[in-house]
Amino acid sequence: MSVLTFLIVAVIKIAITLGVLLTVVAYTVWLERKVVGHMQNRWGPSRVGPFGLLQPLADGIKFLLKEDLTPPYVEKHIYLIAPVIALVMALTSIALIPIGPVVHLFGISTPIQITGVVGATGQPGDIDAGLLIVLGITSLGVYGIALAGWSSNSKYSLLGSLRASAQMISYEVSLGLSLVGVLLMSSTLSLRGIVDAQLGTWFGFIPQWFLFRGQFIAFFIYLMAAFAETNRVPFDLPEAETELVAGYHTEYSAMKFAMFFMAEYANMVTVACIASVMFLGGWSGPPMPFLPAAVQAFLPLIWFLLRVFFFLFLYIWIRGTLPRFRYDQLMAFGWKFLFPLALANVIVTAFFVAIRA
Amino acid sequence: MHIFLFLLFGLLCAGGAINLLIQRKPINSALSLIVVMGSLALIYLLLGAEFVAVVQVIIYAGAIMVLFIFVIMLLNAGEEEHTKGSKVAKIIGIPGLITGFIIGVSVLLQHGPQEKRIHIGELYGSASDVGMMLFTKYLLAFELTSVLVLIAIMGAVVLARRSHSS
Incomplete structure (x- = not known):
């Protein structure tokens, strides 16, 4: 593949991924309002378009047209750059996620993954330390929140961002450890390699996902830590509206607020993608030979999106169900329960992997 | 391309380090330190040490510097006062720095390991290589x-x- 085709393919992939991601983000907000509404015996958005389907568009227009306030007491440079950091880090990490196998279009074969390329042998290649890079980028996202709270020069924002940084650092440890078991079993850090290790089935119908291969506890540790990392209920203390007005983004308005909002939902999508790749076999799914070939080409994408949708729905479901933690409970839960459990999971997995080797 | 990127990130790194010393507000200094860490990681990546680069970002930029900023936010540290510095440092400092730099570079170039010199992009530092070495x-x-x-x-x-x- 020449450099020019490589560049063109990369730009097309980036444009499509970004477009799909932002649409998913917008409609996750719609879905959340709709589902939580029905859970609380309300209708949710229902005025703009059929079933309120155009509501995200109306919200976007509203965010763009509202007065963009910058309070006079803020640290201006940091105040302006904080939402940018949050959003950029949230949108960048999706580039590493392998969404599907290799596709052949117009004589060019390329894997459905922004950072993936097809090597000389026709095998799809991937960044060797892909998972670590995703973790690295998401760990930088905390700066957006921390700096937003500090630069706003308001006590509510500061308290919110203090909570956020402490919480995200604490739960990052359990999050990382919960993934180590999967890495031990797949013996690779490349996300594509991890999916490839889960593609088979037992008896022809039980998929060989790591979830079914002993990483059951790790999966739940990951889910809980991921909820805390994305500041979602029941761990949404950084924006606890009963105590902190709106937490770290109290002083932000219009599009700058929307950037934090989009960053939170984009992070949810990334976390869901990682969970699908690590525990649920990525794009693997039962073959459907009775479908036409054109539809079959899209099947892996559909399987992957279904998994992501499942996790996004789980987020919303839990938001409609659980109350918020108290701050000391949050820290005790993270350090005294999740962390030792994740450590024990690593030790037990290492033991079994060593026996089998 | 490699040499251009190396110069870019090297300059960014040095610029961040100088800014770290000049800035009076602790939070700005901490942010410049993050820039230094980030550009160091990119230089490692250019050398081919992928794993070290990612670990540099996760540990230094993602964890340790967050704690730095956390402490600065918690203490709400104000502007620090700079002394004017001693005259001796001003007179001898810059010439001394330059001579030291020149001596260091010339010694390294003449007596450094010639045949083992690593060029940009030559190393291959995957996670498994680093792990094997460590254990x-x-x-x-x-x-x-x-x-x-x-x-x-x-x-x-x-x-x-x-x-x-x-």
């Missing part, structure tokens, strides 16, 4: 470092306990 060749150093870190953690716990009870 075979450098096992003793690795284990001793982990004991050292453990002692530091225990010391921190003891100190925190003592101030809590009194």
